Amino acid sequence: LSTIAEAPLAPLAVTLGDPAGIGPETVARAWALRVEQGLPPFFAIGARAAFEAIGFRQFAPIGDPAPAAELFDRALPLIELPAAEPVAPGRPDPAGAHQAIDALELGVGLARNGVAGALVTGPVSKAQLQAIGFGHPGQTEFVAERCGVSEANVAMLLVGGGLRASPVTIHEPLAEVPARLTSELIMARGRAVARALSRDFGIAAPRLAVAGLNPHAGEGGALGREDLDIIAPAIAALCAEGVDAMGPLSADTLFHARARSGYDAALCMYHDQALIPVKTLAFDEGVNLTVGLPIVRAAPDHGTAYAIAGRAMAEPGAMIAAIRLAAECARRRRDAS
Amino acid sequence: LSTIAEAPLAPLAVTLGDPAGIGPETVARAWALRVEQGLPPFFAIGARAAFEAIGFRQFAPIGDPAPAAELFDRALPLIELPAAEPVAPGRPDPAGAHQAIDALELGVGLARNGVAGALVTGPVSKAQLQAIGFGHPGQTEFVAERCGVSEANVAMLLVGGGLRASPVTIHEPLAEVPARLTSELIMARGRAVARALSRDFGIAAPRLAVAGLNPHAGEGGALGREDLDIIAPAIAALCAEGVDAMGPLSADTLFHARARSGYDAALCMYHDQALIPVKTLAFDEGVNLTVGLPIVRAAPDHGTAYAIAGRAMAEPGAMIAAIRLAAECARRRRDAS
Numbered sequence: 001l002s003t004i005a006e007a008p009l010a011p012l013a014v015t016l017g018d019p020a021g022i023g024p025e026t027v028a029r030a031w032a033l034r035v036e037q038g039l040p041p042f043f044a045i046g047a048r049a050a051f052e053a054i055g056f057r058q059f060a061p062i063g064d065p066a067p068a069a070e071l072f073d074r075a076l077p078l079i080e081l082p083a084a085e086p087v088a089p090g091r092p093d094p095a096g097a098h099q100a101i102d103a104l105e106l107g108v109g110l111a112r113n114g115v116a117g118a119l120v121t122g123p124v125s126k127a128q129l130q131a132i133g134f135g136h137p138g139q140t141e142f143v144a145e146r147c148g149v150s151e152a153n154v155a156m157l158l159v160g161g162g163l164r165a166s167p168v169t170i171h172e173p174l175a176e177v178p179a180r181l182t183s184e185l186i187m188a189r190g191r192a193v194a195r196a197l198s199r200d201f202g203i204a205a206p207r208l209a210v211a212g213l214n215p216h217a218g219e220g221g222a223l224g225r226e227d228l229d230i231i232a233p234a235i236a237a238l239c240a241e242g243v244d245a246m247g248p249l250s251a252d253t254l255f256h257a258r259a260r261s262g263y264d265a266a267l268c269m270y271h272d273q274a275l276i277p278v279k280t281l282a283f284d285e286g287v288n289l290t291v292g293l294p295i296v297r298a299a300p301d302h303g304t305a306y307a308i309a310g311r312a313m314a315e316p317g318a319m320i321a322a323i324r325l326a327a328e329c330a331r332r333r334r335d336a337s
Numbered sequence: 338l339s340t341i342a343e344a345p346l347a348p349l350a351v352t353l354g355d356p357a358g359i360g361p362e363t364v365a366r367a368w369a370l371r372v373e374q375g376l377p378p379f380f381a382i383g384a385r386a387a388f389e390a391i392g393f394r395q396f397a398p399i400g401d402p403a404p405a406a407e408l409f410d411r412a413l414p415l416i417e418l419p420a421a422e423p424v425a426p427g428r429p430d431p432a433g434a435h436q437a438i439d440a441l442e443l444g445v446g447l448a449r450n451g452v453a454g455a456l457v458t459g460p461v462s463k464a465q466l467q468a469i470g471f472g473h474p475g476q477t478e479f480v481a482e483r484c485g486v487s488e489a490n491v492a493m494l495l496v497g498g499g500l501r502a503s504p505v506t507i508h509e510p511l512a513e514v515p516a517r518l519t520s521e522l523i524m525a526r527g528r529a530v531a532r533a534l535s536r537d538f539g540i541a542a543p544r545l546a547v548a549g550l551n552p553h554a555g556e557g558g559a560l561g562r563e564d565l566d567i568i569a570p571a572i573a574a575l576c577a578e579g580v581d582a583m584g585p586l587s588a589d590t591l592f593h594a595r596a597r598s599g600y601d602a603a604l605c606m607y608h609d610q611a612l613i614p615v616k617t618l619a620f621d622e623g624v625n626l627t628v629g630l631p632i633v634r635a636a637p638d639h640g641t642a643y644a645i646a647g648r649a650m651a652e653p654g655a656m657i658a659a660i661r662l663a664a665e666c667a668r669r670r671r672d673a674s
Contacts, residue, residue, distance in 0.1 A: 213511050258620065
């Protein structure tokens with residue numbers, strides 16, 4: 001058994017995301033820092049033109065992941081996507097959006113059949129993807145569908161700065177959040193997060209802190225009823241299922257260091273309630289982990305940053321943290337199986 | 338002129354807030370730490386019973402603020418409110434709620450006529466105040482009314498952890514926030530905050546960062562229209578008036594250290610958008626400053642904390658920070674006048 005546990009993980013698949021964004025340079029930089037950052041072998045998926053545009057030449061084209069681990073010491077293995085046009089950093093185009101989706105699709109497939117140890121995805125632009133007819137709100141929903149998991153049963157878990165936080169509703173206009181919030185959705189996300197805490201993070205008895213929707217968690221109904229009518233029943237039902245969940249808790253006092261020591265993940269009701277504390281605490285190294293999937297999928301918690309793309313200004317910290325966390329989670333799953 | 342500038346500030350009025358909360362002990366503790374914390378002379382307003390309940394005896398009853406400065410070195414001057422019943426820390430009652438309002442009313446009056454240099458208010462319970470028929474959402478709105486300033490023209494400015502943030506809507510159910518948000522209200526709050534940055538903080542050319550309402554500031558309308566239709570026009574109009582305002586900016590990337598260095602205050606659209614980052618960064622020393630008033634009013638940015646009241650567990654850091662900040666703002670106003 002110990003021989004199996006010590007076997008190396010299959011190399012990780014890392015997509016470049018939008019080739020005109022900062023994905024390619026953060027992946028190249030993560031590879032350059034592989035020794036000092038202690039990163040496991042990974043290979044990139046994207047167009048050669050994306051690396052050429054930033055002057056990165058130390059990649060080695062591969063046809064499938066098999067030779068990646070051996071190549072990794074001296075070059076970044078790259079599964080190439082065809083690109084007819086050169087890439088212009090900071091200037092996205094439809095061809096780049098298509099490459100991003102193709103890389104994502106290939107990466108999911110390789111992770112699902114186990115030849116990639118986990119999937120790490122580079123940043124894309126939702127506007128660019130929508131412009132070419134991509135039918136999903138983002139990469140997360142696409143990955144969930146390709147894995148055959150309903151969107152409600154996966155969760156976005158942000159990890160950084162000593163905090164894990166998961167938004168129950170995600171890319172919704174704020175005005176639609178109260179209507180989208182149901183006890184069932186809160187429970188589904190809560191289950192996915194609790195399971196990930198034990199399966200992916202190795203926490204034996206995970207504790208969830210559930211944020212209220214309204215200021216001061218509604219102050220007993222004076223500032224809104226959702227905390228009493230929707231969130232509290234979901235917490236009670238989760239507890240009845242054996243999930244250790246507490247709340248609803250006032251969101252503003254939930255994220256300082258002392259509060260964070262009392263739980264393993266915060267379940268938040270909407271995007272900014274989860275993302276504000278994570279990015280305030282860990283802007284350059286926040287990781288977005290999709291939990292509830294049969295594969296491990298992580299992403300740096302930042303966007304394409306077109307404004308600085310190609311100028312060697314992008315911080316690779318979040319990409320490095322995503323690769324490292326994906327490998328840790330994948331190892332835990334493998335060792336437990 | 339320099340003689341005037343160096344004249345001591347009139348002593349600050351500090352209300353105890355709800356006598357059953359942690360207000361009395363944080364005020365007593367701030368006084369005990371007056372030398373090492375470099376606090377200016379202040380006097381308390383509240384019931385003697387609130388201090389007796391926590392075993393604090395080093396107070397000196399006064400009838401008006403005149404003798405406070407001279408007494409301050411050896412005792413905490415106290416303007417006493419009558420209390421028929423003893424106070425039980427952690428067990429609020431209607432008599433305590435009445436004392437909190439009476440202290441507030443007296444404190445506003447003393448600050449308005451200049452015999453108090455500024456007003457610092459201890460924490461109250463909104464539920465307790467509403468139970469006795471208090472007709473304002475909180476102390477802030479009461480103070481604004483007593484100062485004859487419309488509620489829209491004052492703003493709550495949270496200060497702590499290197500961040501100043503002000504919520505445009507405050508104690509509203511989240512579902513009502515989009516409807517309450519108007520360009521006029523954003524402008525009124527923005528003006529009040531910008532003026533406070535120069536008048537109270539001495540910033541010659543204050544810069545406001547305005548947060549979007551929706552995730553990613555609405556992503557060009559894909560995630561909600563308010564950022565385009567309500568917030569952007571308010572920012573343009575503020576700029577046209579000479580207020581340096583930028584945005585709407587994605588709220589999740591607005592509060593990390595690098596982002597904070599680009600502005601002097603963040604104008605946020607709702608309670609938790611402003612309070613989460615401030616309390617994440619500065620839980621024990623956050624100050625709530627009411628700007629736009631003819632008086633300086635500050636408060637520690639925490640509640641009554643009944644659960645720990647009277648047990649010598651309450652951190653006085655926020656009360657100390659509130660007293661210090663109120664004095665700094667009051668000195669700047671005086672020196673400029």
